[in-house]
Amino acid sequence: MLDLLVINAALPGQEALTEIGCKDGRIVMVEPDIEVEAAQVIDAEGFLVTPPFVDSHFHMDATLSAGMPRRNESGTLLEGIRIWGELKPDLTPQGLKERALKLLRWSVAKGNLAIRTHVDTTDPSLMAVDVLLEVREEMKDFVDIQLVAFPQDGVLRAPKGVELLERALDKGVDVVGGIPHFERTMDQGRESVRVLCEIAARRGLMVDMHCDESDDPHSRHVESLAFETQRLGLQGRVTGSHLTSMHSMDNYYVSKLLPLMAEAGMHCVCNPLVNMNLQGRHDTYPKRRGLMRVPELMGMGINVAFGHDDVMDPWYPMGSHDMLEVAHMGAHALHMTGMDGLRKMFRAVTENGARVLGLEGYGLAPGCNADFVILQASDEIEALRLRPARLWVVRRGRVVSRTPKVEARVDMGNGEELVDFT
Numbered sequence: 001m002l003d004l005l006v007i008n009a010a011l012p013g014q015e016a017l018t019e020i021g022c023k024d025g026r027i028v029m030v031e032p033d034i035e036v037e038a039a040q041v042i043d044a045e046g047f048l049v050t051p052p053f054v055d056s057h058f059h060m061d062a063t064l065s066a067g068m069p070r071r072n073e074s075g076t077l078l079e080g081i082r083i084w085g086e087l088k089p090d091l092t093p094q095g096l097k098e099r100a101l102k103l104l105r106w107s108v109a110k111g112n113l114a115i116r117t118h119v120d121t122t123d124p125s126l127m128a129v130d131v132l133l134e135v136r137e138e139m140k141d142f143v144d145i146q147l148v149a150f151p152q153d154g155v156l157r158a159p160k161g162v163e164l165l166e167r168a169l170d171k172g173v174d175v176v177g178g179i180p181h182f183e184r185t186m187d188q189g190r191e192s193v194r195v196l197c198e199i200a201a202r203r204g205l206m207v208d209m210h211c212d213e214s215d216d217p218h219s220r221h222v223e224s225l226a227f228e229t230q231r232l233g234l235q236g237r238v239t240g241s242h243l244t245s246m247h248s249m250d251n252y253y254v255s256k257l258l259p260l261m262a263e264a265g266m267h268c269v270c271n272p273l274v275n276m277n278l279q280g281r282h283d284t285y286p287k288r289r290g291l292m293r294v295p296e297l298m299g300m301g302i303n304v305a306f307g308h309d310d311v312m313d314p315w316y317p318m319g320s321h322d323m324l325e326v327a328h329m330g331a332h333a334l335h336m337t338g339m340d341g342l343r344k345m346f347r348a349v350t351e352n353g354a355r356v357l358g359l360e361g362y363g364l365a366p367g368c369n370a371d372f373v374i375l376q377a378s379d380e381i382e383a384l385r386l387r388p389a390r391l392w393v394v395r396r397g398r399v400v401s402r403t404p405k406v407e408a409r410v411d412m413g414n415g416e417e418l419v420d421f422t
């Protein structure tokens with residue numbers, strides 16, 4: 001007896017419809033015709049069943065705080081950091097937790113069942129760290145949350161930055177973060193990368209740094225990150241996030257940099273929505289896009305995933321935590337609208353993210369966790385085009401969210417016709 005059977009399921013990249021059988025929180029069968037009784041049957045009606053979306057880069061401590069205490073009018077990263085600094089003293093654990101839990105309801109409704117979130121560790125009380133550790137534990141049946149110790153004001157620049165970051169890791173934060181381009185000098189930035197990678201090596205942790213998030217073509221911290229990864233034997237455990245300066249770097253330099261990153265087995269996380277908003281703000285015309293060179297990185301075999309980064313906070317006033325919006329923006333901004341490019345955009349918000357987080361049991365094969373999303377679309381490309389309803393969201397074999405099918409009833413004089421945009 002199965003707990004759940006999904007019939008008429010379209011899997012990514014497969015022509016024929018299939019069936020998925022789940023028991024005890026795992027997928028146990030994926031076959032065209034499963035002849036086993038099930039406690040619950042879902043008819044996917046030929047729609048796409050995909051492993052859950054993964055947000056590889058988020059800031060849950062700041063989310064849904066837009067307007068507190070004021071809006072970011074210039075739209076720049078630096079004004080965002082200033083507003084966050086003004087807001088921090090007024091944050092309460094109750095308010096922060098309420099906003100995080102509200103956001104997570106949106107995440108589940110959108111089929112995001114794994115989130116890597118940075119949490120600011122430069123506040124001496126480490127209040128946000130404690131709250132998000134609590135949220136990670138309370139929500140673990142619904143979402144995998146991975147926390148990154150993120151010294152927003154610079155681990156060397158902020159008073160007691162290293163000590164506070166280590167205390168956050170002692171409390172159970174999962175990953176070592178950093179922000180070398182925000183240290184006082186380029187040398188200090190390089191030094192911060194060394195210090196942080198050594199902490200990760202000593203503790204056996206992963207690293208995920210905000211790196212070169214500027215339009216400065218001479219910002220070189222990703223080179224230091226690749227070097228330290230290789231020097232300390234951290235291959236496969238290190239992620240460079242944002243890397244927006246790579247857009248503006250000299251082409252010859254990039255031709256040297258990418259092989260170093262590939263050699264170090266680095267992962268990269270691009271944040272198309274937020275960096276399309278923040279970068280190029282000092283430009284007149286033409287205005288730079290400010291995204292890392294995703295097609296070239298992928299071409300080198302480097303794993304690139306996408307993050308939402310922000311939802312309604314000092315850096316980004318929009319969003320509903322929909323990873324298909326992120327991939328949709330990526331497709332346009334990165335010129336990846338060919339069929340192969342679009343499929344890569346879909347993978348950047350699903351399986352590539354799972355690799356960044358090191359998720360176990362991710363996928364739709366027998367033995368994987370029974371976690372998946374049924375979208376109102378026939379394949380990945382239609383999903384990107386429509387960013388459709390997440391009809392069913394399943395976590396460990398249990399339905400955790402349902403959204404009704406979206407259909408317009410159009411009457412243009414000949415009676416009502418159903419329009420679903422397919």
Ligand code: FE2
Binds near residue numbers: 057058210309
């Ligand atoms: Fe970020």
